[in-house]
Amino acid sequence: xxxxxxxxxxxxxxxxxxxxxxxxxxxxxxxxxxxxxxxxxxxxxxxxxxxxxxxxxxxxxxxxxxxxxxxxxxxxxxxxxxxxxxxxxxxxxxxxxxxxxxxxxxxxxxxxxxxxxxxxxxxxxxxxxxxxxxxxxxxxxxxxxxxxxxxxxxxxxxxxxxxxxxxxxxxxxxxxxxxxxxxxxxxxxxxxxxxxxxxxx
Amino acid sequence: xxxxxxxxxxxxxxxxxxxxxxxxxxxxxxxxxxxxxxxxxxxxxxxxxxxxxxxxxxxxxxxxxxxxxxxxxxxxxxxxxxxxxxxxxxxxxxxxxxxxxxxxxxxxxxxxxxxxxxxxxxxxxxxxxxxxxxxxxxxxxxxxxxxxxxxxxxxxxxxxxxxxxxxxxxxxxxxxxxxxxxxxxxxxxxxxxxxxxxxxxxxxxxxxxxxxxxxxxxxxxxxxxxxxxxxxxxxxxxxxxxxxxxxxxxxxxxxxxxxxxxxxxxxxxxxxxxxxxxxxxxxxxxxxxxxxxxxxxxxxxxxxxxxxxxxxxxxxxxxxxxxxxxxxxxxxxxxxxxxxxxxxxxxxxxxxxxxxxxxxxxxxxxxxxxxxxxxxxxxxxxxxxxxxxxxxxxxxxxxxxxxxxxxxxxxxxxxxxxxxxxxxxxxxxxxxxxxxxxxxxxxxxxxxxxxxxxxxxxxxxxxxxxxxxxxxx
Numbered sequence: 001x002x003x004x005x006x007x008x009x010x011x012x013x014x015x016x017x018x019x020x021x022x023x024x025x026x027x028x029x030x031x032x033x034x035x036x037x038x039x040x041x042x043x044x045x046x047x048x049x050x051x052x053x054x055x056x057x058x059x060x061x062x063x064x065x066x067x068x069x070x071x072x073x074x075x076x077x078x079x080x081x082x083x084x085x086x087x088x089x090x091x092x093x094x095x096x097x098x099x100x101x102x103x104x105x106x107x108x109x110x111x112x113x114x115x116x117x118x119x120x121x122x123x124x125x126x127x128x129x130x131x132x133x134x135x136x137x138x139x140x141x142x143x144x145x146x147x148x149x150x151x152x153x154x155x156x157x158x159x160x161x162x163x164x165x166x167x168x169x170x171x172x173x174x175x176x177x178x179x180x181x182x183x184x185x186x187x188x189x190x191x192x193x194x195x196x197x198x199x200x201x
Numbered sequence: 202x203x204x205x206x207x208x209x210x211x212x213x214x215x216x217x218x219x220x221x222x223x224x225x226x227x228x229x230x231x232x233x234x235x236x237x238x239x240x241x242x243x244x245x246x247x248x249x250x251x252x253x254x255x256x257x258x259x260x261x262x263x264x265x266x267x268x269x270x271x272x273x274x275x276x277x278x279x280x281x282x283x284x285x286x287x288x289x290x291x292x293x294x295x296x297x298x299x300x301x302x303x304x305x306x307x308x309x310x311x312x313x314x315x316x317x318x319x320x321x322x323x324x325x326x327x328x329x330x331x332x333x334x335x336x337x338x339x340x341x342x343x344x345x346x347x348x349x350x351x352x353x354x355x356x357x358x359x360x361x362x363x364x365x366x367x368x369x370x371x372x373x374x375x376x377x378x379x380x381x382x383x384x385x386x387x388x389x390x391x392x393x394x395x396x397x398x399x400x401x402x403x404x405x406x407x408x409x410x411x412x413x414x415x416x417x418x419x420x421x422x423x424x425x426x427x428x429x430x431x432x433x434x435x436x437x438x439x440x441x442x443x444x445x446x447x448x449x450x451x452x453x454x455x456x457x458x459x460x461x462x463x464x465x466x467x468x469x470x471x472x473x474x475x476x477x478x479x480x481x482x483x484x485x486x487x488x489x490x491x492x493x494x495x496x497x498x499x500x501x502x503x504x505x506x507x508x509x510x511x512x513x514x515x516x517x518x519x520x521x522x523x524x525x526x527x528x529x530x531x532x533x534x535x536x537x538x539x540x541x542x543x544x545x546x547x548x549x550x551x552x553x554x555x556x557x558x559x560x561x562x563x564x565x566x567x568x569x570x571x572x573x574x575x576x577x578x579x580x581x582x583x584x585x586x587x588x589x590x591x592x593x594x595x596x597x598x599x600x601x602x603x604x605x606x607x608x609x610x611x612x613x614x615x616x617x618x619x620x621x622x623x624x625x626x627x628x629x630x631x632x633x634x635x636x637x638x639x640x641x642x643x644x645x646x647x648x649x650x651x652x653x654x655x656x657x658x659x660x661x662x663x664x665x666x667x668x669x670x671x672x673x674x
Contacts, residue, residue, distance in 0.1 A: 200453030
């Protein structure tokens with residue numbers, strides 16, 4: 001997995017609540033058997049018209065946000081399905097950090113498996129970052145995972161909370177499966193005990 | 202011992218390892234796999250030279266892409282869909298997991314066939330790369346959706362790295378009035394608590410109205426725990442559960458059944474267990490519900506009117522404005538005056554035999570209104586066969602419904618069953634998101650009884666009025 005430590009980049013404002021996974025990547029793009037190539041279809045139905053032309057008003061189509069690496073959005077971001085295609089599309093577009101007042105559980109988990117940092121902050125701090133993001137490409141935010149801070153283009157510093165295990169994995173780009181396989185003995189021993197206790201499983 | 206919730210008990214029984222930072226390794230009893238969220242996971246295993254640790258606990262079935270035309274011999278026209286199904290076929294065979302291919306009569310929606318085949322049992326941990334895995338919680342199993350990276354993790358290790366959720370109790374007291382069903386319970390909860398109300402929690406549904414539900418109804422309630430934001434929804438097992446499970450193909454038999462029952466009967470929340478959040482409803486106050494917007498929390502009783510966005514607060518004002526624009530609705534319009542084009546009956550929420558019986562009951566002596574496209578997609582080949590055996594299928598076909606083969610179908614429109622732009626659908630599925638059932642398609646969620654009523658009148662309709670005013674011939 002790609003590491004995430006520090007990122008300075010353009011933040012795109014998406015002030016919509018309940019951005020769901022069907023908005024992030026509609027179902028017709030779930031037919032792929034690959035993890036890559038979904039960036040062009042990120043927010044497809046908001047980004048393109050029925051003929052496939054770009055809708056100029058959509059934030060990621062505006063010239064100043066085409067290279068965005070951070071997304072600032074409304075509450076309950078990523079609600080809906082478990083499709084990991086959502087974080088795959090976000091990452092493939094080039095966004096490595098999503099900031100919102102809250103996230104849906106499965107989407108939040110999926111981000112960490114893909115080197116994306118989801119940051120949950122109180123509404124008023126998200127509002128402040130949203131305003132900063134609305135300034136466009138000259139306004140660059142900095143996200144520092146080690147220090148757990150987001151710094152606005154004006155130098156205002158906001159701190160965020162993160163689960164220590166997830167932070168550790170993201171900073172070091174650790175592969176969950178390899179980590180778990182180090183505990184193979186514990187799994188073996190659990191499995192043999194469980195088979196005795198609940199043989200019908 | 203300190204008192205525990207049902208969730209605590211299942212968690213403790215599956216805890217392999219707990220790190221100092223609180224992240225835990227949980228053993229997984231059943232891993233359900235479908236074609237959309239698994240190809241990258243199997244590919245990951247191959248690249249790393251890994252195998253499936255417990256193929257006997259892994260069950261694969263194609264459902265999302267499967268066409269529901271009666272003639273399955275035609276195969277799949279869409280190339281990408283076909284490739285995805287072929288990938289599942291190859292992966293299931295290469296890695297030796299249990300598999301129900303499209304040609305198997307037992308094929309169906311993964312969350313319908315798990316319980317149907319007896320793979321789903323009380324007290325288990327069950328995961329699937331699909332958010333509606335919450336359905337299996339109806340058996341008192343801890344069941345939730347995971348992403349594809351986690352699918353790969355479970356395939357390789359039969360465990361999942363988790364941090365424990367908080368405990369939330371949702372109690373539904375009293376009894377449901379006539380015309381009100383399990384779907385209305387679960388929609389009422391989301392309407393009250395919102396789509397993020399359950400975030401960070403595992404919900405246990407309890408109370409007399411839940412106890413009175415059949416297993417099918419309980420599955421409908423738990424299915425939409427995810428729409429309420431919860432990681433999982435649970436219902437403590439009881440005689441209804443045991444009766445449903447007993448005799449199913451993969452349920453324990455003989456002495457093992459007795460041993461299992463001994464444990465299953467301990468699976469309830471202790472009286473003085475700690476709850477982080479409690480929500481209580483009186484079932485008698487729940488009316489038949491429909492959604493008006495593009496979030497499952499946009500729920501109102503059928504006798505209400507389309508709300509004015511200015512009646513909301515915060516980000517919901519612009520969200521409601523956007524929803525109404527997408528849905529082509531004006532504030533103040535009576536919900537019961539909204540005309541529909543299509544009726545979809547099916548999905549992991551409402552594609553079980555009881556749902557089809559409910560529709561058949563409403564359709565007794567009635568017909569689908571001319572010009573309305575009404576389709577029934579049974580949740581599995583066996584549900585379809587049972588409905589045919591009971592004579593329901595013939596009645597529904599005679600009433601004007603299309604009678605299709607099993608799959609996810611128009612719940613998410615990954616197969617050819619989709620809405621056209623602007624087309625409006627009375628749907629028994631679980632999500633009314635923009636574009637969910639087809640680009641530009643407009644979805645109103647409701648119970649099978651309400652969808653049947655809409656099929657009869659061609660508009661959103663209070664099923665209770667239909668029963669009163671429209672005496673069957």
